[in-house]
Amino acid sequence: MTVRLLLPDELEAELRQIGATRYHNLHPFHRLLHDGKLNQGQVQAWALNRYYYQSQIPAKDATLLARLPTAELRREWRRRLVDHDGDGSVPGGVARWLKLAEGVGLDPALVESTSAILPATRFAVDAYVHFVRDRSVLEAVASSLTEMFSPTIIAERVSGMLAGYAWITPETLAYFTPRLTQAPQDSEFALGFVKKHADTVERQQQVLAALRFKCDVLWSQLDALYLAYVAPGLVPPGAFNPATQS
Amino acid sequence: MTVRLLLPDELEAELRQIGATRYHNLHPFHRLLHDGKLNQGQVQAWALNRYYYQSQIPAKDATLLARLPTAELRREWRRRLVDHDGDGSVPGGVARWLKLAEGVGLDPALVESTSAILPATRFAVDAYVHFVRDRSVLEAVASSLTEMFSPTIIAERVSGMLAGYAWITPETLAYFTPRLTQAPQDSEFALGFVKKHADTVERQQQVLAALRFKCDVLWSQLDALYLAYVAPGLVPPGAFNPATQS
Numbered sequence: 001m002t003v004r005l006l007l008p009d010e011l012e013a014e015l016r017q018i019g020a021t022r023y024h025n026l027h028p029f030h031r032l033l034h035d036g037k038l039n040q041g042q043v044q045a046w047a048l049n050r051y052y053y054q055s056q057i058p059a060k061d062a063t064l065l066a067r068l069p070t071a072e073l074r075r076e077w078r079r080r081l082v083d084h085d086g087d088g089s090v091p092g093g094v095a096r097w098l099k100l101a102e103g104v105g106l107d108p109a110l111v112e113s114t115s116a117i118l119p120a121t122r123f124a125v126d127a128y129v130h131f132v133r134d135r136s137v138l139e140a141v142a143s144s145l146t147e148m149f150s151p152t153i154i155a156e157r158v159s160g161m162l163a164g165y166a167w168i169t170p171e172t173l174a175y176f177t178p179r180l181t182q183a184p185q186d187s188e189f190a191l192g193f194v195k196k197h198a199d200t201v202e203r204q205q206q207v208l209a210a211l212r213f214k215c216d217v218l219w220s221q222l223d224a225l226y227l228a229y230v231a232p233g234l235v236p237p238g239a240f241n242p243a244t245q246s
Numbered sequence: 247m248t249v250r251l252l253l254p255d256e257l258e259a260e261l262r263q264i265g266a267t268r269y270h271n272l273h274p275f276h277r278l279l280h281d282g283k284l285n286q287g288q289v290q291a292w293a294l295n296r297y298y299y300q301s302q303i304p305a306k307d308a309t310l311l312a313r314l315p316t317a318e319l320r321r322e323w324r325r326r327l328v329d330h331d332g333d334g335s336v337p338g339g340v341a342r343w344l345k346l347a348e349g350v351g352l353d354p355a356l357v358e359s360t361s362a363i364l365p366a367t368r369f370a371v372d373a374y375v376h377f378v379r380d381r382s383v384l385e386a387v388a389s390s391l392t393e394m395f396s397p398t399i400i401a402e403r404v405s406g407m408l409a410g411y412a413w414i415t416p417e418t419l420a421y422f423t424p425r426l427t428q429a430p431q432d433s434e435f436a437l438g439f440v441k442k443h444a445d446t447v448e449r450q451q452q453v454l455a456a457l458r459f460k461c462d463v464l465w466s467q468l469d470a471l472y473l474a475y476v477a478p479g480l481v482p483p484g485a486f487n488p489a490t491q492s
Contacts, residue, residue: 022483119462120469123369130376212484216365219482220470223366226480227473234472236465237268238458 006204008195015142015191015211019149022215025156029222029230034156036164038230040105041242043165045229047101048240049121049221051111054097056125058084063133064140076189083182096175103172116240120224128217135210138203142194142210146218147187151180252450254441261388261437261457265395268461271402275468275476280402282410284476286351287488289411291475293347294486295367295467297357300343302371304330309379310386322435329428342421349418362486366470374463381456384449388440388456392464393433397426 006014024030032038033046058081065077086092091099101111110116132140154176161168198207228235235241252260270276278284279292307326314320332338337345347357356362378386400422407414444453474481481487 028480118466120366120370120466123373123463123466124366126373126376127369130372216482216484217369220364220366220369223473223480223482224466224469226478227469231478232472234274234469236462236469238462 003201003205005201011195011198011204011207012191014208015145015194016148018208018211018215019146022212022219023146023149023153024215024218024222025149025153027219027222027226029226030153030157032230034160034164036160039242040165040167042225042229043104043168044101044106044242045240046225047097047104048106048111049117049225051097051101052114052117052121053125053221054084054094055112055114056129058094060129060132063129064137067137067140069137080186083178083186093175093179096178100172100175103169104167116238118224118228118239119236121221124217124220124224128214131210131213136206138194138197139206139210141190142198142207143214144190145187145194145211146214147183148191150183150187154179154183249447249451251447257441257444257450257453258437260454261391261440262394264454264457264461265392268458268465269392269395269399270461270464270468271395271399273465273468273472275472276399276403278476280406280410282406285488286411286413288471288475289350289414290347290352290488291486292471293343293350294352294357295363295471297343297347298360298363298367299371299467300330300340301358301360302375304340306375306378309375310383313383313386315383326432329424329432339421339425342424346418346421349415350413356486362484364470364474364485365482367467370463370466370470374460377456377459382452384440384443385452385456387436388444388453389460390436391433391440391457392460393429394437396429396433400425400429 029046033043038046061077061080061084065074065081068074068077082092084093086095098108098111102108114122128143131143135143158173158176161173162170194207198204228239229242275292279289284292304327307323307330311320311323311327314323328338330339332341344354344357348354360368374389377389381389404419404422407419408416440453444450474485475488
């Protein structure tokens with residue numbers, strides 16, 4: 001490969017370019033979701049599957065936390081655990097997502113069991129947790145950088161879903177409100193870390209590959225939802241099927 | 247759960263029932279493939295992605311081999327490594343699959359690089375390798391039991407593909423010939439092992455879940471191929487695209 005060492009701001013530009021071409025806001029399932037074009041069963045399938053992703057984020061962050069070398073880094077990463085798991089009084093992101101799932105009409109016990117998710121969801125999410133466990137700390141941090149792109153998609157999603165689905169309330173979408181401030185705080189730190197420590201050609205290429213990998217993790221979850229619940233409607237054996245729900 | 251301890255033959259019947267309802271010969275992509283309904287680009291996409299599965303089977307088997315407690319078990323499992331990696335003179339399954347990929351018109355260097363596979367293929371195959379590494383030996387052995395169902399699908403596939411695609415030769419499909427004797431030998435051993443050692447309700451349920459998991463691994467690979475290359479034709483960013491191949 002004829003790649004050269006990038007200046008930190010050039011690296012950031014390349015990372016942003018990956019977001020501009022591979023982030024899942026570009027996926028047709030997201031367009032349908034945000035434009036109010038899905039029926040309730042399809043929105044349920046999204047919320048049910050996405051819960052598995054949410055539920056594994058603390059595992060992902062704790063795995064990385066266990067490998068971070070300094071108290072400063074661990075404090076920074078510990079904040080993410082508080083965001084997702086709460087402090088016992090204010091509910092965290094996982095609990096808020098369960099509220100969202102309940103708000104769109106799902107049985108929270110079914111959601112929490114994760115027994116009805118698409119196998120592809122499980123494989124993609126587990127791949128993310130394993131990546132963060134097995135790769136370098138630099139790559140693990142870089143794989144979190146999709147949060148750079150999430151505030152836009154969240155704003156779009158909340159306004160689009162409130163406008164498009166009469167049965168969705170602002171309360172149901174309360175998951176997203178804290179994310180609008182948490183995600184930028186997280187990604188600002190992670191981006192600074194990556195720009196500082198990706199100081200060789202090899203490390204820079206690893207960082208770019210890590211972000212592409214993470215975009216694949218998000219994208220393939222929407223691929224699986226599209227195939228099973230939009231078109232052609234191939235629900236895998238044993239997975240959630242809105243048509244047969246009581 | 248109101249499950250009871252099954253007799254060994256009842257356990258086998260339940261395992262066969264999983265195959266009858268969840269094995270990937272039931273997937274519409276396989277029907278299209280076997281009935282000669284795919285174009286060459288679609289068959290290439292199948293061969294390219296399936297190569298990644300083939301290439302990881304020795305990793306899967308070596309991971310299990312490392313955990314087997316007796317020489318007898320290790321010799322049995324070592325045979326699988328010989329089947330897949332060859333002995334240096336007779337080519338193994340991985341090399342034969344590469345021949346198949348070349349025979350359907352792919353650049354073998356592209357195939358071996360695995361750089362153009364669908365992310366969902368990688369996630370599913372890696373999930374299988376991780377399962378075999380992380381679960382009990384009994385569950386790992388049980389996850390290989392899809393081989394009980396493969397002779398039928400192979401016979402169907404070879405005759406169907408030779409009849410359906412003028413550009414496919416018997417030589418290209420030479421991968422499958424040894425599998426017709428290897429798979430039954432492997433699965434006979436594995437089934438005997440499972441029937442003997444799954445001697446509690448919990449272990450029997452683990453064994454059944456392991457086979458369902460493995461069926462999911464195979465099924466989700468065909469799901470991803472269907473979505474990207476049959477309908478609606480959503481090729482993920484960066485993956486093999488027959489339309490833009492030279």
